[in-house]
Amino acid sequence: MRILAVAENTFRESVRDKVLYVLLFFAAVTILGSKALGWISIGQDIKIVKDISLAATSIFGVLIAIFVGTSLIYKEIDKRTLYTIISQPMHRYEFILGKYLGLMALLAVVTGVMAAVSSVYVLLLGGTLEPVYFLAVLLIYWKLMLITAVALLMSSLTSPILGAVIVFSTYVFGHATGVFKDLPPQFDGTLSKRMLEFAYYVIPNLGNFDIRMEAANDVPVNPAFIAFVLFYGLGYTVVLLILAALAFEEKDV
Amino acid sequence: MDAIVTRNLSKVYKGLGKGHHKSLDSLSLTVAANEVFGFLGRNGAGKTTTIKMLCSLLKPTEGDALVFGESTRTRQARRLIGYLPEQPYFYEYLNPKETIAFYGKLQGLTRAERDRQWDKLSELLDLREIATQRIKGFSKGMRQRIGFAVALVGDPPLLILDEPMSGLDPIGRRMIRELILRLRDEKKTLFFSSHVLGDVEQICDRVGILVKGKLVRAGRIDALLGSAVNPVEVICTGLAVADVTRLKEQAELYRAMEELHVFRAATPEIANEMVRQILAAGGKLVEFNPLKETLEDYFMREQTQDGTVRMEGAIQ
Ligand SMILES: Nc1ncnc2c1ncn2[C@@H]1O[C@H](COP(=O)(O)OP(=O)(O)O)[C@@H](O)[C@H]1O
Ligand SMILES: [Mg+2]
Numbered sequence: 001m002r003i004l005a006v007a008e009n010t011f012r013e014s015v016r017d018k019v020l021y022v023l024l025f026f027a028a029v030t031i032l033g034s035k036a037l038g039w040i041s042i043g044q045d046i047k048i049v050k051d052i053s054l055a056a057t058s059i060f061g062v063l064i065a066i067f068v069g070t071s072l073i074y075k076e077i078d079k080r081t082l083y084t085i086i087s088q089p090m091h092r093y094e095f096i097l098g099k100y101l102g103l104m105a106l107l108a109v110v111t112g113v114m115a116a117v118s119s120v121y122v123l124l125l126g127g128t129l130e131p132v133y134f135l136a137v138l139l140i141y142w143k144l145m146l147i148t149a150v151a152l153l154m155s156s157l158t159s160p161i162l163g164a165v166i167v168f169s170t171y172v173f174g175h176a177t178g179v180f181k182d183l184p185p186q187f188d189g190t191l192s193k194r195m196l197e198f199a200y201y202v203i204p205n206l207g208n209f210d211i212r213m214e215a216a217n218d219v220p221v222n223p224a225f226i227a228f229v230l231f232y233g234l235g236y237t238v239v240l241l242i243l244a245a246l247a248f249e250e251k252d253v
Numbered sequence: 254m255d256a257i258v259t260r261n262l263s264k265v266y267k268g269l270g271k272g273h274h275k276s277l278d279s280l281s282l283t284v285a286a287n288e289v290f291g292f293l294g295r296n297g298a299g300k301t302t303t304i305k306m307l308c309s310l311l312k313p314t315e316g317d318a319l320v321f322g323e324s325t326r327t328r329q330a331r332r333l334i335g336y337l338p339e340q341p342y343f344y345e346y347l348n349p350k351e352t353i354a355f356y357g358k359l360q361g362l363t364r365a366e367r368d369r370q371w372d373k374l375s376e377l378l379d380l381r382e383i384a385t386q387r388i389k390g391f392s393k394g395m396r397q398r399i400g401f402a403v404a405l406v407g408d409p410p411l412l413i414l415d416e417p418m419s420g421l422d423p424i425g426r427r428m429i430r431e432l433i434l435r436l437r438d439e440k441k442t443l444f445f446s447s448h449v450l451g452d453v454e455q456i457c458d459r460v461g462i463l464v465k466g467k468l469v470r471a472g473r474i475d476a477l478l479g480s481a482v483n484p485v486e487v488i489c490t491g492l493a494v495a496d497v498t499r500l501k502e503q504a505e506l507y508r509a510m511e512e513l514h515v516f517r518a519a520t521p522e523i524a525n526e527m528v529r530q531i532l533a534a535g536g537k538l539v540e541f542n543p544l545k546e547t548l549e550d551y552f553m554r555e556q557t558q559d560g561t562v563r564m565e566g567a568i569q
Contacts, residue, residue: 005358009344016346080342084403087308088359089332252267252311 002090006098011105014068023067024110027060031118035125046127051216053118054136058210061111061144062171068106069151070163072099073248082253093245100152100241104145111141128218135226136215142233143209147171149240156248173199174206204236254322256411256442257284257307261316264302277302278466279316284444284459286321286410289437291453292446293552294463300446301339303463304415307444308336320411332360335409339416341400345389349380349399352388353406360407374402377432394425401432412436414445418452430456450552462555469555478551485524487516488540489531496534500527513539 014020034052035045073096076082085095115137119129150170154163173180180200187193208229214221262280265273277299284290294300305311307318309325323330343352353374357367375381378398383391388399397417404412417433418426426449433443433456447453453460454474461471470477487504490512497506497514503523508515518524521543528538 001361002359005355009347009355013344013346080338080340081344083305083308083310083338084336084341084343084356084400085359086310087331087334087336088356089328089361089407090359091328250312 003094003098003101006085006095007100007102007105010072010099010102014103014106017068019067020064020106020110023060023063024113027056027114028117030056030060031114031121035121046122046125047216049118049122049125049127050133051212053114053121054133054140054212054215057111057114057118057137058140058143058212060114061107061140062147064110065103065107065144065148065151066164066167066171068103069148070155070167071160072103072152073155074158074160074163077253086253092249096152096156096245096248097241100148100244103148103152107144107148108141111137111144130215130218130220132211132218132220133215135221136211139209139211139226139229142230143206146204146206146233146236146240149237149244153240153244153247156244156251170203171206173203175210177203177205177207204232208232254286255283255319256286256288257282257290257318257320257444259283259303259307259316259318262303262306262313262318263315264299264306264311265314275314275466277306280463280468281316282461282468282471284442286442287437287440288458289433289443289456290445291457291460292444292463293448293450293453293460294446295448297465298463299466300463301415302466304336304413304444304446307413308334332407333409333411335404335406335412337397337400337404337412337414337417340420341396341403343388343396343399343403346387348383348385348387349375349402350384352399353380353402356403356406362407370406374405377405378402393420394422397421397425397429401429410440411442411444414443416446416448418447418449426452462552464555478545483521484544485518485521486540486542486544487518487524487527487531487538488542489514489516489536489538492531492534492536496530496536500530503527517544 031049031053034049034056037048037052076085076099086092115134119133122129147167147170151163151167154166157163158166177200180196180203183193183196187196211221213219259280259282262277262282263275264277265275280299280303292300292303302311306313307320307325309331312326318325320330321333323333325331344355347355350371353371354367357370362370375384378401380398380402383395388396391399401417404414414433418429421429430452433445436443437456457474459471459473460477462469486507492500492514497509500506500514500516504516504518504527506514507517516527518527524541528541531538
């Protein structure tokens with residue numbers, strides 16, 4: 001109830017954010033413009049539209065998660081709207097969770113709209129949609145869930161700019177975690193190797209959430225893998241949310 | 254049961270460098286239930302710091318505080334407190350009605366209870382006409398009214414108000430003052446900070462004076478002022494020049510108009526002695542005015558003395 005009240009407000013507030021509409025506009029342009037690339041390789045156009053649409057959904061979703069997410073708590077402290085909220089008879093984690101759920105609701109709408117636009121577009125172009133396409137959208141949303149949790153943690157620890165840099169780095173490294181593991185032999189036994197290996201295990205492997213190729217080529221994905229990825233994402237998210245709640249619990253505001 | 258008890262409550266802000274200066278230094282204070290307590294101090298004295306700790310926005314560095322026996326770190330304590338921040342900020346895109354509903358939800362009130370709260374608070378704070386306007390364009394006075402309404406959501410027995418009258422015009426101040434008195438009549442406990450001494454003097458049962466993070470005085474206003482040695486104005490007539498000269502050795506001659514002489518004696522004892530001499534010299538006493546020290550005078554005097562905590566009046 002209290003969590004929902006905070007979530008509802010967060011949703012209402014972020015819907016008013018102009019950045020959202022700028023990003024949505026660019027996402028739509030990218031999706032609709034993807035056909036242009038399709039002409040280059042005749043017969044491949046549907047495939048490319050699907051591929052680019054999913055990429056756009058992912059990238060713009062991540063940008064929203066970072067921009068809105070990293071200022072989520074900071075803004076409340078900065079604008080002092082927090083004073084009268086934290087002093088209410090509620091738990092601080094309820095506030096954190098409400099903020100998170102509000103942004104996740106917004107991202108659900110955003111990914112939903114982008115998926116709808118791209119689906120209609122694919123069908124208008126005479127293509128077909130397989131379930132794997134929607135699974136790909138679901139996994140993108142799952143990835144956003146994780147990234148938003150990182151953003152929320154940063155928001156309760158640091159300023160939006162530094163937070164955005166950290167979340168963005170996490171995103172980039174999360175898509176290239178293999179680099180930390182497959183090190184050349186000269187690293188053997190060094191401290192750097194152990195630190196990079198640590199990074200490998202701590203930074204989530206975001207590549208797991210990417211089944212764009214399969215979706216573009218209508219190749220079904222093993223349900224067990226999907227289940228694993230959903231579980232993997234949820235595990236990371238829960239841990240990050242707990243950390244964010246702990247960071248916020250003792251914070252002076 | 255006491256409404257507020259603080260024990261050695263102290264705060265050192267983190268990241269203030271090495272010199273661990275205490276923004277609030279061992280505050281031990283008791284506010285009884287149904288009392289109107291004025292918390293006085295200049296800018297930077299530590300009033301807001303104290304209030305934020307009472308409302309669990311800040312974690313005390315040392316010491317603790319209880320609200321009706323509950324530790325301020327608990328939810329139960331927060332349920333008992335209505336808090337008006339120094340400059341209340343609310344979500345700008347909400348209107349007053351939505352704002353009250355939002356805080357009602359945060360307190361877990363049902364829809365019917367929230368509606369009842371709105372009916373009561375919008376009437377009390379005159380919010381009906383602006384019910385559906387966004388807060389965004391509101392003046393300081395309007396925001397303060399909404400802040401008050403928010404503090405009163407859920408009918409808490411203790412109200413903690415941080416400088417509720419600062420920045421308001423005279424009409425706004427009067428409205429807040431009347432509101433405080435009205436809430437006092439409803440048997441609420443009010444704890445508010447201020448540097449507007451006139452207002453405090455009119456409505457407080459007791460005051461505490463904070464100087465540089467330390468409580469230098471706490472007690473009933475009359476007791477605090479009574480403890481001071483008050484000067485007395487002695488006005489007389491019908492004196493010879495020699496008599497006036499003699500009296501001038503004992504007290505300052507403040508004014509002399511024709512026959513009338515206005516002396517200001519430092520203490521009531523000196524004034525009494527002067528009266529005897531005036532009458533013995535065949536003069537006539539016109540007025541004998543003990544000059545009541547205002548809280549303002551007292552406050553100014555306290556600012557210059559440092560440190561030690563002296564408790565007076567009803568405290569502990
Ligand atoms: N967030 C903060 N960080 C560091 N110092 C602070 C902070 N807030 C207040 N202070 C310091 O604490 C002291 C008390 O401030 P405050 O409680 O706001 O006083 P008042 O409300 O009586 O004007 C001041 O010296 C102020 O500079
Ligand atoms: Mg203050």
